[in-house]
Amino acid sequence: MAKIDDFEVKIRSKIQKTVRxxxxxxxxxxxxxxxxxxxxxxxxYVATSMGTSGTGTGGSYPYQLKDVPELPIxxxxxxxxxxxxxxxIAEHALIAMDKKESEYEYxxxxxxxxxxxxxxxxxxxxxxxxxxxxxxGDNRATAPLDWLPTYIRGGKFQRSIARGIKLSIPEEx
Amino acid sequence: xxxxxxxxxxxxxxxxxxxxxNPAVPVFFDNITAAPxxxxxxxxxxxxxxxxxxxxxxxxxxxxxxxxxxIRCFSKKGEGPARNxxxxxxxxxxxxxxxxxxxxxxxxxxxxGSIEGPSFSSTENSPLFMGRxxxxxxxxxLS
Numbered sequence: 075m076a077k078i079d080d081f082e083v084k085i086r087s088k089i090q091k092t093v094r095x096x097x098x099x100x101x102x103x104x105x106x107x108x109x110x111x112x113x114x115x116x117x118x119y120v121a122t123s124m125g126t127s128g129t130g131t132g133g134s135y136p137y138q139l140k141d142v143p144e145l146p147i148x149x150x151x152x153x154x155x156x157x158x159x160x161x162x163i164a165e166h167a168l169i170a171m172d173k174k175e176s177e178y179e180y181x182x183x184x185x186x187x188x189x190x191x192x193x194x195x196x197x198x199x200x201x202x203x204x205x206x207x208x209x210x211g212d213n214r215a216t217a218p219l220d221w222l223p224t225y226i227r228g229g230k231f232q233r234s235i236a237r238g239i240k241l242s243i244p245e246e247x
Numbered sequence: 248x249x250x251x252x253x254x255x256x257x258x259x260x261x262x263x264x265x266x267x268x269n270p271a272v273p274v275f276f277d278n279i280t281a282a283p284x285x286x287x288x289x290x291x292x293x294x295x296x297x298x299x300x301x302x303x304x305x306x307x308x309x310x311x312x313x314x315x316x317x318i319r320c321f322s323k324k325g326e327g328p329a330r331n332x333x334x335x336x337x338x339x340x341x342x343x344x345x346x347x348x349x350x351x352x353x354x355x356x357x358x359x360g361s362i363e364g365p366s367f368s369s370t371e372n373s374p375l376f377m378g379r380x381x382x383x384x385x386x387x388x389l390s
Contacts, residue, residue, distance in 0.1 A: 172317075175370045175377060196275075197321065197377070198370050202292065205278065220294050220381075223315035227360065227383030228298010 086152040090145035096238030097121050097142045097158050103234050104160070105135040107225045109170050109200065109217035110187030118164035125151040171222045172201050178213070187216035249355075253312055253386040254295050256357045260341045261318070265291055265334070272320075272334060287374040289322045291334060310388040316342070316359065321375040328367060331378040335365045342382055356387040 101119045110116045117134035123143040133141035145157060161167075168174040175198025191203040194211030201219030204211070218224070225231055258276055265272040274291045297314040320334035342359050350356045360383035369376045 173366070173379070174368050175373055177370060177372060196286075197292070197319075197375070198373050199319070218296075220296055220315060220317045223317055223381050223383075224296040224298050227313070227315040227381075228296065229313050230298055233299065 083147060086147040086149070089152055090147055090157070092239055093145060093157050094139060094142040096235050097160060098137050098139050099234045099238045100231065101137040101141070101160055102135065103225065103230065104162075104222075105137065107217065107221050107230075109215060109221075111181060111185045111216055112183065113186045115162065115164045115167065115170045116187075118162050118167070120161055120163050122159050122161065124156050124159060125154055169200055172199050172220050173222075175199055185214065185216045189214045189216060190218055191215040249310065249388045250297065250312070252355045252388050253297075253357070256355045256386065257295055257316060257341075257345065257384070258293060260344065261291075261293055261338065264337050264341050268333070268337060286321070289320075289330070289334070289375070291338070292319045292321070293317075294319075311386060313383065313385045315381060315383055317379065317381040318342075320378045322378070324369050324374060324376040326376075328376070328378075331367065331376055332365070335378045335380060338380055339365075342380075345384075350387075351389065353389050356389060357384060358386075359384045 098121075101121065104119060105116045108116060113135075119135075119137065120132055121142045123145055125146060126143065142158065145151060151157075162170075164170065166176070169176040177198065178195065178200075191201060192212065192214050193204040195213040196202045196204050199219065201215045201217065201221070203213050203215055203219075254276075258274075262274050265274045272289055272291055274293060276293050277295065294317045295314065296317070297312055300312045301310070318335075318338040320331055320338065322331040322334060339362060342362060345357050345359050348357065362380055362382045364380035365378045367376065367378050
C-alpha cells in the first residue's frame, strides 16, 4: 500500500507542477502580447493560488516558476478545478486591456515596446487608433486593439496550456 | 485562406442590422476611421481579430481560423442606458443568428462562442457612453 501512496503523491505533485508551469507560460504570453510603455503593466501580472490564497514572488517579465505560488499536493487541492488565477494589479490594467476608456497624455518618456499603431485615437479606448496617413495625429499604441480577447479566444491561450503539459510530462517512448 | 470571406460573414449582417435601426447607426470596421475622431454622435465599432489560422485541431480542413469579435456601441451620455442597450441587443441578435447556419459544402461556415458582456462604461470628459460585448469565433472557408 505504501508504494501506491507514494505513486499517488508523485502524480499529484506532477499535476500541481504542471499547473504552475502553464501559469508561468501564460503570464509570459500575456506580457508579450500586451502593451509596454513604461513596463509597469507588463510587470504587474500576479498568480494567486485559490486553495491557499498564496501568491508568487510578484516578479516581473520574464516570469519564472518562482513567481507562481507552490500548490499543496493534498487530494483536496489537487482535485480543485480552478487552482490558480492570473491577474494584473496595475492601476490602469482595464485601460491597457481595452476594456475601459480613458484620457491620455504623454507620459514623458518614449515607449519601451515597439509602436504598432500610430495616428489619431478615435475614442477613449487605448488601441482605437486610426491611420496616420488618413487622419494625421501622433497617438501611439504598443499593442493592437483587443490584444487580450485575441489571445484568449483566438487559440493561443489553449496552445500555451498544451505546450506546458508537454513540457512537464514527457511522452513515453 | 480567405480572410475577406470570414470577415464578410460577420460584418455584412452587422452593417445591415444597424442600418435598419431608426435612426440608422454608422458602423466602423478595421482600417475604417470613425469620422470624425472623438465623435459626439452614436456609432458602433466592430473589431474582428484573427488568432490561430489553420490550426489542425479545429477541423481537417486547411482553410479555417479562429479569433475574437469585439463590438463597442457608443451612444449619448447622460440619457440613460436604453439606447445603448438597443444597440447591444442588435449586435447580440446578429451574433446569435450566425450560429443558426449549418455546414454545407460551399461558402463559409461560421460559429461564435459564448458572448461576454455587455459591460458599460464612460469617462468624465467623453461625450458618449460605451457598451461592449465580445465573443470568440471559429470559421471554415469551404469554397
